[in-house]
Amino acid sequence: MADKRTSDTSRVKKGAELEGEHLAEVTDVTPKQARALLRKHGANWQRLKDEAEVKKDE
Numbered sequence: 001m002a003d004k005r006t007s008d009t010s011r012v013k014k015g016a017e018l019e020g021e022h023l024a025e026v027t028d029v030t031p032k033q034a035r036a037l038l039r040k041h042g043a044n045w046q047r048l049k050d051e052a053e054v055k056k057d058e
Helices: 016-027 031-041 045-057
Strands: none
Touching: 016 031, 016 045, 031 045
C-alpha cells in the first residue's frame, strides 16, 4: 500500500524543535515568533494558528 501524502496542516510533526518549525511553515511567522506562541499557548493548535495569523498581519 502506498503512502498517502497530504498537505493537512492539522497534523503536527513530532518533536519539540519541529513543532516550532512546523508552525512557522504553516502560518508564515518567524521561527522565533512560533516558539514564543508555543510557550504561551502550548499544544492548542487552533489557538496557535489564530494567534499566528494576527502576528503575521502586524
